[in-house]
Amino acid sequence: MTSSTTKTGTTIRILIHGASGRMGQALLRLAAERDDAKVVAAVSRAQPAQRVVDGVPYFAAKEMHGVPAFDVAIDFSLAGGFDGILGLCAERDAALVSGTTGLSDAQRAALESAATRIPVLSSANFSLGVAVLSELVERAAAALPGWDCDIVEAHHVHKKDAPSGTALALGACAEHGGASPRYASLRAGDIVGEHFVQFTAAGERIELNHRATNRDIFARGALHAATRLPARVPGLYRLRDLLA
């Protein structure tokens, strides 16, 4: 993988997939503040009204094969857009950081297959708080055999998938600890993302709660991972592998 070298070191060339969305806009704004990364292309599903915004060339997904060289794609789109960006990264020998949720089993299998050829990181949640919550949930589940485990998630009304990717990932942690989680979803107003995990037995209850109030936490985590992933050998990475 090639990256341009500047006075300040290596600049990672990034493609943002899902650029017109809530997460895409946060990523573009925060990437512009970094001197170790440069966004070289922005892609969304629809034909963009302007071809270049703030020096970044925009492409419609169907024109994506004409994008310039990049080291890593950051994908926050929808499940319907995932196959296209995974295929482009494999074709260009570029890394992929994906936060897209609602992927099918077949898409997960394609991701694992691509990881034999390129470095890939797919995470339902790029916040540090949820990384810690995941560990707490697994520990609580393991320490509380036989307790009920319920995961309640709340998001904005535009969110398409339910339960959220984070709720399912927390559920997998609970299952790893031996629990059998149940899920409930709420869609209301502009809630950024809330996850509530409750362990209940007769006469007592433990409640673990994470509230995201700003999408910048996810965008910062994804940008951090994107600056590190291109240097890695092909494989399937977790967020925690790239935190140090």
Ligand SMILES: NC(=O)C1=CN([C@@H]2O[C@H](COP(=O)(O)OP(=O)(O)OC[C@H]3O[C@@H](n4cnc5c(N)ncnc54)[C@H](OP(=O)(O)O)[C@@H]3O)[C@@H](O)[C@H]2O)C=CC1
């Ligand atoms: N892992 C994490 O930490 C987080 C994950 N997410 C996930 O990120 C994703 C995006 O969320 P959000 O920004 O709120 O969503 P938005 O609906 O605001 O944006 C979706 C973006 O994806 C593009 N898109 C949709 N379909 C396609 C397609 N078929 N091909 C190419 N591009 C497509 C849209 O383009 P257009 O506007 O032209 O339709 C738009 O740019 C969701 O899956 C969400 O669950 C969100 C926050 C944090």
Ligand SMILES: O=C(O)C1=N[C@H](C(=O)O)C[C@H](O)C1
């Ligand atoms: O769609 C969102 O907004 C979010 N999606 C992710 C999920 O499905 O878990 C992460 C975050 O909660 C925001």
